[in-house]
Amino acid sequence: MITATDPTVTDQEIARHLTSxxxxxxxxxxxxxVSWGRVDEVRQRLQLPTYRRGRRVPERSWEEAVRNRIKTVAxxxxxxxxxxxxxxxxLLSWQGRAETAYRAVFRLHYGRVPVGxxxxxxxxxxxxxxxxxxxxxxxxRDARRAGGAR
Structure with missing residues (x-):
């Protein structure tokens, strides 16, 4: 643990690292x-929530939970x-509700519950x-096979 503090480090520099x-x-x-206590003082002054090991900030909605877990690729x-x-x-698990990500994304994208x-x-x-x-x-799939539009 670091006990000595670097006096050249400003509170603004500490604040820039306390992003969430x-x-x-x-x-x-x-x-x-710098010392842990100094960082904690800056966190409190900025009124940032206290860090909790292993805990993420929970999503506010099911849609946000889905979107936060998707990364667009080439x-x-x-x-x-x-x-x-x-x-x-x-898999998506959110507030005790679990389903495949395929079903969750389908429902979000098409605005309806998938069939089958x-x-x-x-x-x-x-x-x-x-x-x-x-x-x-x-x-x-049935519509595509029958020659209809999706």
């Missing part, structure tokens, strides 16, 4: 060579950054892609 409740006082203190595909089933299936299993459209070859436009339910 997910940044600990200890990590800022170690990075800047080719219009999307990667799921949240948890996964041991077989790789992307969610699968990728034929021209999406990226395993576990969660881009809304790359997902289709049974109704959409």
């Amino acid at each position: 409740a997910e940044v600990s006082n200890r990590s800022v203190a170690q990075k800047l060579g 080719g219009g595909h999307a990667e799921w950054t949240g948890s996964r089933h041991p077989l790789g299936t992307p 299993n969610i699968k990728h459209v034929p021209d999406c070859d990226v395993e576990h892609c969660v881009a809304g436009e790359h997902l289709e339910d049974r109704v959409m």
Whole structure:
């Protein structure tokens, strides 16, 4: 633990490193060579929430939880950054509600509950892609096979 403080480090520099409740006082203190107490004083002056190890700031809505876990990648595909089933299936768990990310993203993208299993459209070859436009339910597959529009 660092006990001596670097007098050249300003409170503004400390504040720049305290970007959210997910940044600990200890990590800022170690990075800047100042005491934990000084960082805590700056945090309190800025009225930032106290850091809680291992706890994220909870999302305010289900939609926010979905959007926070999607990363857009090349080719219009999307990667799921949240948890996964041991077989790789992307999963969303929010406020005690759990479902596959495919169903959550489908509902958010199309504004309706999917019918049957969610699968990728034929021209999406990226395993576990969660881009809304790359997902289709049974109704959409049946329409595509019948020659109709999606």
